[in-house]
Amino acid sequence: MIRLYTDALNVGYDGHLIVKNLSIEIPDKQITTIIGPNGCGKSTLLKAITRIISHDSGAVVLDGKNISKENTKWLAKKMAILPQTPESAGGLTVGELVSYGRFPYQKGFGRLTKKDVEVIDWALEVTGISDFKYRPVDELSGGQRQRVWIAMALAQETEMIFLDEPTTYLDMAHQLEVLELLQKLNQEQERTIIMVLHDLNQAARFADYMIALKEGNIVKAGNCEEVITHRVLKSVFQIDAEIGRDPRTNKPMCITYNLLKGEHKNEETLDPSRTVVHAVH
Template sequence: MERLYTEQLQVGYGERPIVQDLTITIPDKQVTTIIGSNGCGKSTLLKAMTRIIPHQEGSIVLDGQLIAKENTKALARKMAILPQTPESTPGLTVGELVSYGRFPYQKGFGRLTKKDIEMINWALEVTHTESFRHHPVDALSGGQRQRVWIAMALAQETEMIFLDEPTTYLDMAHQLEVLELLEKLNKEQGTTIVMVLHDLNQAARFANHIIALKDGQLIKSGSCEEVITHDVLAKVFQIDAVIGQDPRTNKPMCITYNLLKGAAKHDQKAIPLHGVRSVSS
């Protein structure tokens, strides 16, 4: 059974539609990346699917139930979301922030149970953030802070984690650190990961499934090989892309590109780049 999907979804702000007539499925226990140009509705879709914002038309279904009618705490036990620029209270420690992930399970005065403490310790351990448990979050580096926020999501003990541009403002090493952590969580814990990424090669490298949007509508969804193609990228980004193959992962990668407007059409069948093999468009 498909756990999470949308049907003819429409989301907007006021009278301005952002996501229009969108029908997609999120594969369970896989890594899905959402790609598209700025303003195409990627973040809006993420927020709607996690019920941060309401949708106007259509439906979002999780485990056979409309999420619009799901109990808030019950929903928070199934999915966690990390926004694009999460912020914490100044002076809040890492341990305190991660403990907030246990909110959906707390009752009464909200005291931490033995299970809560076990989950917090596990989340700190798996994200390698235990060593700065007592450090203020705002004193950490960008990569460390991102791992701490992921730890909070893990402490929430959900089977799905949604992340809106988790590599924004991070250098190349810290980007890989965060993406490899998410990949590890997916492979070892079976966590369903859904994230918005701007870097096409990172999207292809770490995803099992890609959703490409333009102007709030679905252009293509499927495997990396089905989505990272010359024709799809031309429709989504208006670029004339040269697609090759990553020599380490064998997945498609965008080697170079020109703006499609006024750009000459190039032969995509042969790309002599240090043995990198071309993927035909």
């Protein structure tokens, strides 16, 4: 089922087009990961879909409605986004920042209801930061602050959550905790998760659907088997990758790679056998 899609979307800055004539469908109730080199338009795409920035032409359609014509509260009940570099939360405690996720549901003077408090406490608990509720956000480490922002997105209780590199600043264990939490939200609550990830193997491990971008265009979109291939990674990242199997998930993974140089960058004929090699043990 497709509830969210873009139609010939063009997005740019200062006359420079970043996302180019992009038409893409986001599978509902699945995890979609977006991969691509720096500057290819990943973050721009997320911001345009969630209306943080406007688009030059085309449309973003959710539940049959052009989101550019809908009011902010309607959209905020449908989508939450964790940007790559969240704004400063100077002077706020953890609990206060997470409470901002309840904005779409507040009326009148914006006082928190019993339901609001319950949702805030739940978001703090599932992200492992309940003990920090009354601490200033500025006093936390980078990894702890990242979990606070994720808790705020969860407190928004949207059907769709967009995250731009949510594992930034986190060590390996906390990266896995965050990604497993998002997977749990997807599986148990049927949240649609769309996230940008730099780590190709994490992107493949947790994704139902993947989108590979380069220079504002889609190189390949599909399941992990279709995207994590020698050919696609060569085209997107200019690397000569060896693709194997994750022994725990059986999903494709990039074992190792070399940078492509000279004429090899532009070769079009590739040996299909390079797509699947021996599994990692």
